[in-house]
Amino acid sequence: MSRLTRLLPDLAPWRSSRDFRLLWLSGAVTTFGNFLAFVAVPVQMKELTGSPLAVGSIGLVELVPLIVFGLYGGALADSFDRRKLLVLTETGKGLLAALMLTNALLPHPMVWPLFVLAALNSSLSGLQRPPQDSIVPRIVPHDQLTAAAALMGVMWQLGGVAGPSLAGVLIAYAGLECAYAINIVTFVVSVALLLAMRPSPPAHDAEKPSLRALAEGARYAWSRKELLGTIAIDLSATVLAFPIALFPFLADELGAPWALGLMYGAFPAGALLVSLTSGWASRVHHHGRAMIAAAALFGLTITAAGLVRQVWLVLLLLLLAGGIDMVTSMFRITMWNQTIPDEFRGRLAGIGVLAFTVGPQAGQIRAGGMGALIGVRAAVWTGGLSCVAAVGLLAASLPRLWAYDARTNEHAVRAREREKAVA
Structure with missing residues (x-):
């Protein structure tokens, strides 16, 4: 039994850090919602265009903003309050999800907003990832960082397995609109959890981006x-x-x-x-x-x-x-x-x-x-x-x-x- 216990995830970061618990829960909720959209957007593009090229082009319009704003987001994370950056980017992604739902509810949904909103969402993802990664060492003790990395992996993978699976069922039986609506709710919950975290300001001598x-x-x-x-x-x-x-x-x-x-x-x-x-x-x-x-x-x-x-x-x-x-x-x-x-x-x-x-x-x-x-x-x-x-x-x-x-x-x-x- 002791050998089995030693294999189980080390929950020390979860027990010792309230902020880590809040960050983990926020990430789990929003990862699940993001994967709903990850499936819904290509499905909607396929329904509207019937073009494999159009579906593949979504990844193309997402790539460059993710790279550019990922680098800029790294500089921002060293210069501004990291928790505030997480709240702002998560709020922005929630607003984009609302626009996705609005377009889907139109009598004749348009194609071009899917490309624009995908690029904007990718930009916010690029800005968000550096503060999300770099805030962990501030809220978790040094000797618990390996355990924290494993627990964050659980968060990503649970969303990666459950999100696409549920998205397929929702889209098939309730429509794209339902997937987009649930995605909006996940952002609301995520922002509430992030707001409960303590501020994470930069060093007083931090250089501007x-x-x-x-x-x-x-x-x-x-x-x-x-x-x-x-x-x-x-x-x-x-x-x-x-x-x-x-x-x-x-x-x-x-x-x-x-x-x-x-x-x-x-x-x-x-x-x-x-x-x-x-x-x-x-x-x-x-x-x-x-x-x-x-x-x-x-x-x-x-x-x-x-x-x-x-x-x-x-x-x-x-x-x-x-x-x-x-x-x-x-x-x-x-x-x-x-x-x-x-x-x-x-x-x-x-x-x-x-x-x-x-x-x-x-x-x-x-x-x-x-x-x-x-x-x-x-x-x-x-x-x-x-x-x-x-x-x-x-x-x-x-x-x-x-x-x-x-x-x-x-x-x-x-x-x-x-x-x-x-x-």
């Missing part, structure tokens, strides 16, 4: 080779070994078109399983080595998924890959939260938004292009092997990442001492 401030953040990131290594490891997986674009074709080649939905759900389901059994993670101190090992294992798992021919084995491997990817993300977030000075956290989170947005998009392009050149299954397994090779090269060329130990790293020690001094 500017290109100079962004450049300072980039210079700091460049000076921390172990942080750059975490980005490079993550990009190795997302660019080289994320075969999501090939799932429709892979399902056909396996003679199992019925398994397509299960393929899409396997990654988040695997991540959720790891998050729900993450009690062991707080006892890991060599986070860089854990990331390297997990990313290499992820590549090997995707390689196997491209080679086997049994659909249930493919689904099992994708489920395993999703769990392994969560391990990589969990320790990357922990390293960042435990070592980055508070005055740089927002800007580094903005750089993270840039890297972790471009990576999956580039991975989709790579997978599709390689699938056209060498075939679907070959594109999957060669991508996995490429990931393993890239991770091996990074491990050899980034000794600071391999040597990282949260107990002795100078930046982690300095952050702990600063926290004690403030307390």
Whole structure:
């Protein structure tokens, strides 16, 4: 029984920090609502245009605002009250959801507002993510940050599983309007929870948002080779070994078109399983080595998924890959939260938004292009092997990442001492 208990998520951040509880609940509610809209908008675009190109173009109009405003949001998070930024962006997203509902209720809904509102919503998401990420180290004790990363993972994954599932049922039986209306309610609840949090003001000498401030953040990131290594490891997986674009074709080649939905759900389901059994993670101190090992294992798992021919084995491997990817993300977030000075956290989170947005998009392009050149299954397994090779090269060329130990790293020690001094 004790071994089982040690596997359960570490709830210490939930118990020790009222603000973390409020942030988690707000994020869970709004993530669920966001995924309702994530499904509803493409469905509505399909109904209005019947064009796959139009549906795909939604992602295109969302990408650039997310990158630009993600970087700017990082500078804002270091210069303004982070809780206030969360409240303002969440309120703005709620107003956009109301406009989505208004358009859907028109006798003849229009197409162009879907593109405009999607771009505006993506801009607000870019502004919101850095303060959301960078506020966690302020409200959670230093030694509980790994547990906090796992619990935030549970939040995202629960929304990612429940939101799309319910959205399909709602749209089929109650219409798009119902999904949009529930989305509005989730923003109202989320804003109320955020308002109950304590303010999170910037340091008194914080620099105003500017290109100079962004450049300072980039210079700091460049000076921390172990942080750059975490980005490079993550990009190795997302660019080289994320075969999501090939799932429709892979399902056909396996003679199992019925398994397509299960393929899409396997990654988040695997991540959720790891998050729900993450009690062991707080006892890991060599986070860089854990990331390297997990990313290499992820590549090997995707390689196997491209080679086997049994659909249930493919689904099992994708489920395993999703769990392994969560391990990589969990320790990357922990390293960042435990070592980055508070005055740089927002800007580094903005750089993270840039890297972790471009990576999956580039991975989709790579997978599709390689699938056209060498075939679907070959594109999957060669991508996995490429990931393993890239991770091996990074491990050899980034000794600071391999040597990282949260107990002795100078930046982690300095952050702990600063926290004690403030307390």
